[in-house]
Amino acid sequence: MTTLAEKILTKSPGVCLYGITPPKRAIGGEALRTVVEAQLARISALAVDGLVVYDIEDESSRTHVPRPFPFLPTIDAATYADSMLRDLGVPKIIYRPVARFDRTTFESTMRAEAKRPDERFTVLVGAPSRAAASAGISLGDAYRVAKDLAPSLLVGGIAIAERHSHGFAEHDRIIAKMDQGCRFFVTQAVYDVTATKSLISDLAIRLERDHREPVPVIVTFSPCGSVKTLDFMQWLGIAFPRWLENDLRRSRDILEASVALAIRIGEELFEYARELGIPLGINVESVSIRKAEIDASVALFGALAASLRPSGNG
Amino acid sequence: MTTLAEKILTKSPGVCLYGITPPKRAIGGEALRTVVEAQLARISALAVDGLVVYDIEDESSRTHVPRPFPFLPTIDAATYADSMLRDLGVPKIIYRPVARFDRTTFESTMRAEAKRPDERFTVLVGAPSRAAASAGISLGDAYRVAKDLAPSLLVGGIAIAERHSHGFAEHDRIIAKMDQGCRFFVTQAVYDVTATKSLISDLAIRLERDHREPVPVIVTFSPCGSVKTLDFMQWLGIAFPRWLENDLRRSRDILEASVALAIRIGEELFEYARELGIPLGINVESVSIRKAEIDASVALFGALAASLRPSGNG
Numbered sequence: 001m002t003t004l005a006e007k008i009l010t011k012s013p014g015v016c017l018y019g020i021t022p023p024k025r026a027i028g029g030e031a032l033r034t035v036v037e038a039q040l041a042r043i044s045a046l047a048v049d050g051l052v053v054y055d056i057e058d059e060s061s062r063t064h065v066p067r068p069f070p071f072l073p074t075i076d077a078a079t080y081a082d083s084m085l086r087d088l089g090v091p092k093i094i095y096r097p098v099a100r101f102d103r104t105t106f107e108s109t110m111r112a113e114a115k116r117p118d119e120r121f122t123v124l125v126g127a128p129s130r131a132a133a134s135a136g137i138s139l140g141d142a143y144r145v146a147k148d149l150a151p152s153l154l155v156g157g158i159a160i161a162e163r164h165s166h167g168f169a170e171h172d173r174i175i176a177k178m179d180q181g182c183r184f185f186v187t188q189a190v191y192d193v194t195a196t197k198s199l200i201s202d203l204a205i206r207l208e209r210d211h212r213e214p215v216p217v218i219v220t221f222s223p224c225g226s227v228k229t230l231d232f233m234q235w236l237g238i239a240f241p242r243w244l245e246n247d248l249r250r251s252r253d254i255l256e257a258s259v260a261l262a263i264r265i266g267e268e269l270f271e272y273a274r275e276l277g278i279p280l281g282i283n284v285e286s287v288s289i290r291k292a293e294i295d296a297s298v299a300l301f302g303a304l305a306a307s308l309r310p311s312g313n314g
Numbered sequence: 315m316t317t318l319a320e321k322i323l324t325k326s327p328g329v330c331l332y333g334i335t336p337p338k339r340a341i342g343g344e345a346l347r348t349v350v351e352a353q354l355a356r357i358s359a360l361a362v363d364g365l366v367v368y369d370i371e372d373e374s375s376r377t378h379v380p381r382p383f384p385f386l387p388t389i390d391a392a393t394y395a396d397s398m399l400r401d402l403g404v405p406k407i408i409y410r411p412v413a414r415f416d417r418t419t420f421e422s423t424m425r426a427e428a429k430r431p432d433e434r435f436t437v438l439v440g441a442p443s444r445a446a447a448s449a450g451i452s453l454g455d456a457y458r459v460a461k462d463l464a465p466s467l468l469v470g471g472i473a474i475a476e477r478h479s480h481g482f483a484e485h486d487r488i489i490a491k492m493d494q495g496c497r498f499f500v501t502q503a504v505y506d507v508t509a510t511k512s513l514i515s516d517l518a519i520r521l522e523r524d525h526r527e528p529v530p531v532i533v534t535f536s537p538c539g540s541v542k543t544l545d546f547m548q549w550l551g552i553a554f555p556r557w558l559e560n561d562l563r564r565s566r567d568i569l570e571a572s573v574a575l576a577i578r579i580g581e582e583l584f585e586y587a588r589e590l591g592i593p594l595g596i597n598v599e600s601v602s603i604r605k606a607e608i609d610a611s612v613a614l615f616g617a618l619a620a621s622l623r624p625s626g627n628g
Binding site (some may be wrong): 164168194197198200201205241242243246247250272304 | 478482508511512514515516519555556557560561566586
């Protein structure tokens with residue numbers, strides 16, 4: 001059994017992650033314990049290489065469009081992973097929105113990471129907007145601090161194929177982040193197979209030109225169980241091709257339709273990335289806390305993992 | 315055996331067309347006869363429902379980008395079909411760029427069409443730019459004249475999925491053209507499966523909402539045998555997703571790669587249109603006069619026709 005760290009360091013394809021959001025801070029006592037137990041049970045049953053623990057920000061500064069669901073602060077990802085998920089024998093990849101840290105706090109956080117004996121993973125997330133960035137450390141500075149103070153910490157970055165559709169520069173941003181210490185990338189949820197294939201293609205060409213080895217690109221998939229979830233995903237910046245949005249909005253069972261589409265998108269991406277030698281992985285999450293959508297994310301994880309892993313149909 | 319007219323009037327899927335461009339006007343005598351004989355031999359061997367005869371315009375007014383191939387005037391499509399292709403026992407669909415006609419000439423052309431005893435088909439093409447439009451009859455007027463003076467002439471329109479990517483209104487233009495008498499549509503060559511699926515989807519939704527029956531949408535496919543042909547197709551306004559353009563430009567055999575991609579795009583479109591009840595057809599052409607590309611268009615026609623026709627894999 002290869003560990004997540006080994007898979008990342010050897011730039012292997014097939015990394016399978018599951019993603020969760022910590023519970024809302026407003027939940028307390030018994031209700032919180034129930035949520036945590038449900039998450040633990042769900043994740044323990046999955047053959048995952050690691051668990052992504054998101055840190056949700058109020059991204060309202062990014063857009064003037066009203067947020068379809070109200071923003072409710074959640075428990076800090078690192079706190080949640082270290083306390084309530086401590087007994088879960090699965091590596092955690094902690095999302096850290098860097099703008100929330102001033103330099104001193106970020107430095108002490110990285111020093112603490114360096115002292116931890118277990119394998120540690122984080123994804124550093126830039127501010128959603130220029131306005132939101134002013135308060136904290138910049139993403140570039142955060143990468144430098146992480147490299148200097150916590151060299152054993154495996155740092156990942158975010159890749160957004162939708163940005164690649166406008167200007168075709170996301171692969172250059174990926175390369176720049178690799179130079180700053182990123183060992184792997186996680187995309188936002190993908191429903192636009194074309195944009196993602198184009199990003200993979202441009203990345204593969206640039207890496208080949210520069211005689212560099214690719215690092216794992218972990219593609220996120222997320223079921224969409226209602227028109228409101230679809231609105232929310234679009235609000236988050238996830239692109240849906242017009243036909244696919246039409247199909248989802250008009251389908252009798254939007255959840256089932258979205259899972260079927262995600263499996264098909266995954267298969268197309270896995271095949272394409274394999275041809276180009278980009279080591280693809282998966283990350284499955286539910287952006288909704290409805291039970292049906294969470295159950296669907298578990299089923300989707302199983303289907304995608306089977307199709308991605310060499311022992312699967314590949 | 316159902317005729318092309320019956321297939322169009324009964325709004326049937328599976329219409330299979332092959333498209334040719336008449337020879338350059340500068341060619342004469344023996345050389346012209348050789349070209350015509352080669353076209354006749356090629357088309358006779360194909361199981362086509364009809365032959366599209368293009369009328370190539372100098373579209374340079376549409377863009378400031380230099381034309382990759384020089385524009386050389388070709389023999390008028392109607393003249394060519396009626397003279398040199400007369401003995402070919404295949405219905406011809408004559409492209410007519412309406413801006414080339416003033417009202418009087420267009421009226422007499424339509425009166426002549428009305429007197430022909432055989433089944434007659436035409437595709438009326440609008441001017442490539444506002445500047446080019448000023449000289450002749452407008453597309454709207456041309457539809458009206460055709461309807462009034464040649465009611466038995468089966469008139470088709472052009473559908474461009476690439477336009478649908480900008481503003482999502484091409485399906486409304488299709489409906490407006492149906493109202494003006496269009497019985498079928500022919501697309502430009504498709505390499506962007508997403509834009510075409512989105513157009514089909516929006517069209518199907520609008521038709522259902524309006525309780526109207528769809529008419530055949532004939533999707534054009536064209537092999538791409540060189541980087542120069544690719545440049546030319548892009549100059550013509552054909553969209554290539556970034557990854558697909560990368561794959562073509564970097565492939566060892568661009569012609570083979572383009573044919574394989576076109577077959578895959580066709581299969582995806584046929585499946586999707588079948589689900590939505592849009593009667594799809596195919597039209598295969600070569601934008602290049604290189605023998606290898608023309609041969610590839612014949613092979614592509616065979617593969618797509620097999621996959622489209624009910625007796626095929628569908």
